[in-house]
Amino acid sequence: MSCDASPVRFLLVEDDDDHASLTIRAIRKAGVVTQIDRVIDGVEAMHFLLGEEPYADRKLPNLVLLDINMPRKSGLEVLREIRESPGISNLAVVILSTSSEERDISTAYHLKANSYLCKPVNSDEFRAMISELSQYWGVWNEPPPSE
């Protein structure tokens, strides 16, 4: 647990509105995260993380929750770009996807994702997962020092 109660910020990169609503609701319920930002696809995600317009005022998140299957730019491409961009390359990125395909999991780890989570179809499990995720990454995990 971090000794100073600094704000915990998550960035949710999710194109599906329903999934976004459900995830955000669950994160809020966990009561750990101070701020949840959501972008609707990978292009917006990079704009946000790189602090480009219209996200110039953004604060870097403690955790990026990244979906894989999105229009315009897939989550794995975003992951690669994050790892290749100075200033944000060490950000904690957790993949949160409906896909349980081995090749997606393999690629994600190859691209240095911190963790891979598969969205459960059962809603109780889904909420439990999001709750524990928030605890773990928001409370227990030490975020990387800023670069």
Next chain:
Amino acid sequence: MEQRPLPEGLDRCEDEQISRPGVVQPHGVMFALDPDNLVVRHVSENSEAVLNRSPDSLVGVKITELVAASNRESLEGVLKNKLNSYSNPLSLEIGLEGEGRFFDGIASRAGELILLELDGEHPGNFQGDASRRSLEHHFELTSSTLMALAGSDSVAAAGQSLCENVKEFLGFDRVMLYVFADDGHGEVLAEARENALSPFLGLHYPASDIPENARQLYVQNLIRLIADVDAVPVDLYPPNPELDMTHATLRAVSPFHIRYLQNMGVTASMSISLVEGGKLWGLIACHHYSGPFEIPATRRISCVHLAMAVAGRLAAIQKQNEADQFLQRKDRLTRKIITLSKMRDLPEAFSQRAKGILDVFLADGLTFLSDRKDLTHGHALDPLRSRQLLKYLSPKSDGIQMSNSLRADFPSFEWREDEPAGVLVLRFGSQATLLLFRSERVSNVRWAGKQESKKDGPLTPRASFEEWVESVEGRCLEWSETDLRLASEFYSSLATHVLRQLARLNELNAKLKEQNDEIQQFAYTVSHDLKAPLVSVNGWIGVLEEDLEAGEYGELSHAIKRIRTAASRMGNLIEDLLEYSRIGRSEGQVEEISLNEMLRELAGTMETELEEKGIELRIQPDLPTVRGLTNSIYQIFLNLLSNAVKYGSSHSQPVIEVSCETTEFAVRCAVRDNGDGIAPEYHQKIFELFQRLSNDGEGTGVGLASVAKNVQIHHGECGVISLPDSGAEFWFTLPHKHPDNHEL
């Protein structure tokens, strides 16, 4: 009976110099003359016995001095000009005119000298009639024989006529037609004999019976005779062991041969060569058993002329028979091949046609080995053993190989008793092998006399002459040249077929793989894209449960609405996917389609929607007619127009245009909108299943993938031309000619 001792130190009678024996048969007198002055250089020592003149009184004398004056001119003429011994028998009067005796004289060349041989003493002077006599003889013999031959279609039948005519003409006890096989051994194919004699018809004689040196001589001198097997040959005076008697009539024959004949009980013999293509094809062999026998020169010569006339005909009949047999078998083979090539599965084909194939090749069993399936039929090595055997064959991977005696050729194979004796192997690379087997044929070859092993010392004539049945163990009926020619044809046809089959298999495999990949991809995308809305539905139900429990009713209707939306999305998705999976499966007929009519109909169904969104739809008035599957093409236009309405109508005054143009190769259709356009990096992606550019919820991501698939069925192509803010043109082509493809 005195027997001449066999020459010592002679290991094989083949080495004997039979054309230079140095001695002559004693029933006639041989003079060797100087070719320029016709002076006698050598004379046979029996001149005293036959002519009452001692040899030394004859040497040095001009030969014309010996004959009656009336003969001198003709004698000199012949000696100087006509040394071809088949056309010059003279009737000479030896001694003084009117008091002398009459002989037949034959002149020939002997190296640098000339030979004059006298035999056939006869009463009176027939010289005036000599030519008529020989013509009569000749006509008598040849006309009847040639007529009989003309009507014969087998060597045996022709040979029979020949032997009968010759026997009647000459008077020998036995006349045979003896024909040589490829390996030199001989067979008596026809025979005319005195009834009391045992038949020699069908007997086989080893090649060594008529050694090579004899055969060569027989091609140069077409006739040889032995007037008296028991007579002791006489020397020449003075001796001349080098005198070349190749063309002489009185040449004494090899003592080996004399022994041989004596063992057979033969007392006199004559044989005439049948030469074809410069090689000894066969012999007319005459044997006498009742004492010495002399044939007058003119009759002998008639026979030689006859032999020259019929040799070609006999050889031709033999060739014709072989050719006929070949054609018959080839015909059967061709029909087999046609049948086989219509069947796709080769192992199955062989299985059904096995009996016919065995028939054509006179085989007893076959085994067919291939990558996919093995098959065996009849008396053959089973596939496992066959494969083992193949390892012993030389490593040629293509072509034809054979063995007539497997046990002798592959002794280390560990043969089992009941396995075949011979094989013919047709190999088609590493893909397939056909083995044709022949069982052991215990052939009863009627060998005349026991074949003696050369290891036992010098080759000697057989002592006994009983018929000997030789069992040929471990051998099959030999693969003949005909068999090999047929096999070669079969091989060529099959090779093509095998290759074609393989190509087809490869093609099918590739297609299968492609389809499999498609299925995998489909399954992946389907499961994923159906999962997402399910997560939403369950998620919102969870929210409902929580809120209801907590007594919070604020979000209820929102939650329910979301559930409905998600569920309906699933429903649409499932329908679209079903539709997509059906593309190419349903059997439609290729028809002539009027695009004008189709578009008019489509426009009708979209009227309301177009009006609501204020979209103007412009359709080119003179759209062409195309050939294709109606439903499929309808789907293409439906999807493209649908997309244009959903995503391409952001303009303040949205316009959608449909146009077509006909090129040399295809009809190209386009649906153009003036909406936001699509960035180039997505142009490829959007045609893939479930690749959407935005998540506005309207599309299921199947539409353009459907378009692509439907276009593919028509062997066309599709794509989009667009830049951001400049609208989008979706195009596709329908080729006029469909490449060879049984799907359409």
